[in-house]
Structures are given as C-alpha cells and as structure tokens.
Amino acid sequence: MKTLVIVAHPDYKQSGTQQFLLHQALQMQDSQVTWHLLDNEKSLDVEAEQQLLREHQRIIFQFPLYWYSLPANLRQWQDDVLTRGFAYGTNAVLAGKEFGIVVSLGEPLNEYQAGGREHYTISELLKPLQAMANKLQWQYLKPLVISQFEYMTDSQRLALVTNYQQYLTLNDTSFAGQQQWFIKQLTTRIKHADTEIKKAQLTTIRDQIQDNFDELAELRWTVELIRDEEE
Amino acid sequence: MKTLVIVAHPDYKQSGTQQFLLHQALQMQDSQVTWHLLDNEKSLDVEAEQQLLREHQRIIFQFPLYWYSLPANLRQWQDDVLTRGFAYGTNAVLAGKEFGIVVSLGEPLNEYQAGGREHYTISELLKPLQAMANKLQWQYLKPLVISQFEYMTDSQRLALVTNYQQYLTLNDTSFAGQQQWFIKQLTTRIKHADTEIKKAQLTTIRDQIQDNFDELAELRWTVELIRDEEE
Structure with a gap:
C-alpha cells in the first residue's frame, strides 16, 4: 500500500x-x-x-x-x-x-x-x-x-x-497487525543502521518482539486447547 | 444598522x-x-x-x-x-x-x-x-x-x-417588524421612482399595506378588549 x-x-x-x-x-x-x-x-x-x-x-x-x-x-x-x-x-x-x-x-x-x-x-x-x-x-x-x-x-x-x-x-489495526508492523519497521532500520552496534541493538529488540509474539501465539493456542477439552 | x-x-x-x-x-x-x-x-x-x-x-x-x-x-x-x-x-x-x-x-x-x-x-x-x-x-x-x-x-x-x-x-423579525420593513422599502423606492405613474403605483401599494397594518392593529385591540370582558 x-x-x-x-x-x-x-x-x-x-x-x-x-x-x-x-x-x-x-x-x-x-x-x-x-x-x-x-x-x-x-x-x-x-x-x-x-x-x-x-x-x-x-x-x-x-x-x-x-x-x-x-x-x-x-x-x-x-x-x-x-x-x-x-x-x-x-x-x-x-x-x-x-x-x-x-x-x-x-x-x-x-x-x-x-x-x-x-x-x-x-x-x-x-x-x-x-x-x-x-x-x-x-x-x-x-x-x-x-x-x-x-x-x-x-x-x-x-x-x-x-x-x-x-x-x-x-x-491491519489488530494487535497481531501492530506487532508485525513493528517487526517490519525494525527490519528496515536494521538494514539502514550506520554502525554495527546500532544494528546489533535493533536486531536484539526485533528478535525480542518476535519471540514475545511467538510465545503469545503459543499461549493462545494452549488456551484454545483447554477450552476445547472443557466443552 | x-x-x-x-x-x-x-x-x-x-x-x-x-x-x-x-x-x-x-x-x-x-x-x-x-x-x-x-x-x-x-x-x-x-x-x-x-x-x-x-x-x-x-x-x-x-x-x-x-x-x-x-x-x-x-x-x-x-x-x-x-x-x-x-x-x-x-x-x-x-x-x-x-x-x-x-x-x-x-x-x-x-x-x-x-x-x-x-x-x-x-x-x-x-x-x-x-x-x-x-x-x-x-x-x-x-x-x-x-x-x-x-x-x-x-x-x-x-x-x-x-x-x-x-x-x-x-x-425585527416579528410580523409587525416585517410590515414596517416593507413600508420602509417602498418609501425608498417611491423616492427614487423614475416616472410619475410608477410613483403613484408604489404609493398605492404602500398605503394599502399601511391601511391593512392599521386595521390589523385595531382588530387585535378589539380582541384584547373582548378577552378582558370575558375574564
């Protein structure tokens, strides 16, 4: 877009x-x-x-x-x-x-x-x-x-x-959409970072967000599973 | 104004x-x-x-x-x-x-x-x-x-x-205010009319409005009087 x-x-x-x-x-x-x-x-x-x-x-x-x-x-x-x-x-x-x-x-x-x-x-x-x-x-x-x-x-x-x-x-204004947006923005900044230190810092932040996002997805999946078993 | x-x-x-x-x-x-x-x-x-x-x-x-x-x-x-x-x-x-x-x-x-x-x-x-x-x-x-x-x-x-x-x-947006406005407008036009015939026509219209207005005032006064007597 x-x-x-x-x-x-x-x-x-x-x-x-x-x-x-x-x-x-x-x-x-x-x-x-x-x-x-x-x-x-x-x-x-x-x-x-x-x-x-x-x-x-x-x-x-x-x-x-x-x-x-x-x-x-x-x-x-x-x-x-x-x-x-x-x-x-x-x-x-x-x-x-x-x-x-x-x-x-x-x-x-x-x-x-x-x-x-x-x-x-x-x-x-x-x-x-x-x-x-x-x-x-x-x-x-x-x-x-x-x-x-x-x-x-x-x-x-x-x-x-x-x-x-x-x-x-x-x-996409959903929570998932916003997370993806942050990851995309950080990826662009990593590409254009002017020092190796900055690049490393930004990569750490991005990976952290990505990990959190993955973990959240896993938790959501577990919650779904528990709900299904209860019904 | x-x-x-x-x-x-x-x-x-x-x-x-x-x-x-x-x-x-x-x-x-x-x-x-x-x-x-x-x-x-x-x-x-x-x-x-x-x-x-x-x-x-x-x-x-x-x-x-x-x-x-x-x-x-x-x-x-x-x-x-x-x-x-x-x-x-x-x-x-x-x-x-x-x-x-x-x-x-x-x-x-x-x-x-x-x-x-x-x-x-x-x-x-x-x-x-x-x-x-x-x-x-x-x-x-x-x-x-x-x-x-x-x-x-x-x-x-x-x-x-x-x-x-x-x-x-x-x-004054009341009925009386509007009547007065018409009379004032016509008076201005009579003053600026370019022929005697036009002047006479406009004067007739203005006087008619003025007469109607006076008659209405009189009727309103009579209605008030009747109301007062009834009370």
Whole structure:
C-alpha cells in the first residue's frame, strides 16, 4: 500500500509540529510513503497532483486547524484537483481509496466538546471532509489529532512518533497487525543502521518482539486447547 | 444598522446567482448596505478590511458551497483579517456583531440530510463558521440557503428577492417588524421612482399595506378588549 501525505501549512518552516512529523516520516525510510508539501510559491500542476492521487492508495491531509477548517491552499487544491469526471461522477477513477487526516490544534483537545471553549468536537468540525470522503467514495479513517505539540513531554512525543508512523502505513489495526508492523519497521532500520552496534541493538529488540509474539501465539493456542477439552 | 456583505466566488462573473443577488442589493438603494466583493486579482488590504468590519454591525458571508466549505479566498481572508487582538482575545473590538451566511447550493436542499446524497445537514457542514462566530462573540443568524437557483421558477425568485433583502436589513423579525420593513422599502423606492405613474403605483401599494397594518392593529385591540370582558 502506498501513502500520499499532502501537507498544507500557512507557515510550514516555522511549524515545530510539521518539522517533527517530516523528520519522523523521513526516519521511516519507507519508499511506500510520499511526503508532498503544497508550496504556496509555485502554481499548482493539476496533472501532476492527479497523477499522485492515482498512484497512492491511502491519501492523508495533514494541516493545522485554523478557523476550524482547512488552510486556504488545501481548499483551493480541492477545487482544482478533485474535478468531476476524475474524482467523482461518471468515469471517476478515485473511488475506493483510504482517507486520513492528521490535524494539529493550538488548544487542548478537551476544549473541543459541548461546554468547552471551542464548543464542538473535532468530528463535528471535520464534517466537510467527511462529506468529501463520502462524495469520492473514500473510506474515512479515524483522524490523528495532535493537540498542543509544543507542550508535549518527551514520552508523549515518542508515543506520537509511533502513532504517526502507524497512521501512515499500518493496514491491519489488530494487535497481531501492530506487532508485525513493528517487526517490519525494525527490519528496515536494521538494514539502514550506520554502525554495527546500532544494528546489533535493533536486531536484539526485533528478535525480542518476535519471540514475545511467538510465545503469545503459543499461549493462545494452549488456551484454545483447554477450552476445547472443557466443552 | 449597517450591513457588510462579503462576497466570495471562484467565478463571480459567470455566477447567475451572484449577479442576481447583486442586482437585488443595488435595487434596495440602501446606503446602509455595503456590497464587498473579494477580488482575487488584487492583494488583500488588511487595514481596509478591518475598517469595514468596524463600521458595520451585521456581517454576512455570501458564497457558493464547494467541497462543503468556504471558497479558498474567504478562508484566506479569515486568517489575514480576523487577527488576535483585533477580532478576538484581549482588546478585541469586534464582539457583539451579527453574523449571517448566504450560501448557494448546486444540489437540492433535501439531499442535505441523513439518507440524502450529501448525508449531512447544512447546519452540520457550517459548524466551522458557527465555531468562528462563537470565538468572535458574534450572534449567529439562521443562514439563508439558496438551492439550485438556475432551476427556480419566477415566483420562487420573487420570494428570494424579499427573503434576501430582509436578510440584509431586517432587524425585527416579528410580523409587525416585517410590515414596517416593507413600508420602509417602498418609501425608498417611491423616492427614487423614475416616472410619475410608477410613483403613484408604489404609493398605492404602500398605503394599502399601511391601511391593512392599521386595521390589523385595531382588530387585535378589539380582541384584547373582548378577552378582558370575558375574564
């Protein structure tokens, strides 16, 4: 599965969140992930944008929520790129994709509810994008919401790294699927490790996860066996 | 009360709806209404935009719903004009205004509901603007929704004229308030009528409305009297 991350930010270079996410995406060294920044300086090449959409199965909009909505350049992108006949309507070719949203907030997430300062939930505010996904026949994935990145602790940021990387590439969200994803990620990192020590360390971690996973599978099998005997 | 109509449309000159609404606004010959088109060719003069907001009590966003949202230039306008310290936050000066939306749809309105082609209601899709109104401490007016203007019959368009003009300038939405509004509009038109015949016709209509209104007031007074006697 190939993933296209469409990044829109009015002030991209100054955004700590976006620089952090870019770093994490590059760390993945995953040729299946395309990082695509909408550049306000250049005019949009509609053909190239449409080709990118054709080539990827999971499409992600990544942006900060300003005025409870998309940035203007991503709004314009919708008008220019998602044309009738290409994106929807007769002969449309984009149906069946997955659609994800990585949205960053300047306010705490718990203000986004009835009684909170922002009154409405993120689900309510993102309805226009959900309506777009319906129109395009895209599967709407649960958004990844990043709230007040600048106040996050180191451990929160570490958790974000995993959540973000999984959001870009994870197919199977079951426990087994997540384990397999970790093993795959570590295998890639082992291949690209720049020192032998690092390579050895990563291999140890990966093998440990694999062993745990095997042991769990065995335990599950034993439990099944006991159940069968009891019946 | 002064009203500012901020008009945003990706293809303004080709829009039958917008040309029709502009004509109706001009017909009003009401110096209290400012028609303000966001021009994509010119760069935004933030100072001038903020001054316009200061000078008006009712602010209206008028736009076609594309991708269930505002046009990109109006989205950009929000970021540029509604700045912290001016529009919200400490020392903000814009609180207490009225906020209206005139939105046009390409699809029939009844598709905008659960089970309809567009799935969500207009109230759901406009939540980001309602959240904006909350943030700015503006009173959110019931939106004026114009659905499939090009298929409207003549009588539907006539009704739209009244609804639209009232949406721009009506303060008191009671029956009495609406009557007074009609009388005021007709008085303005009588003043600007270009022939004596037209002037006489309009005067007859206005006097008829005024008479009906007086008669209704008298009837209401009689009903009150009867009620009082019965008690």
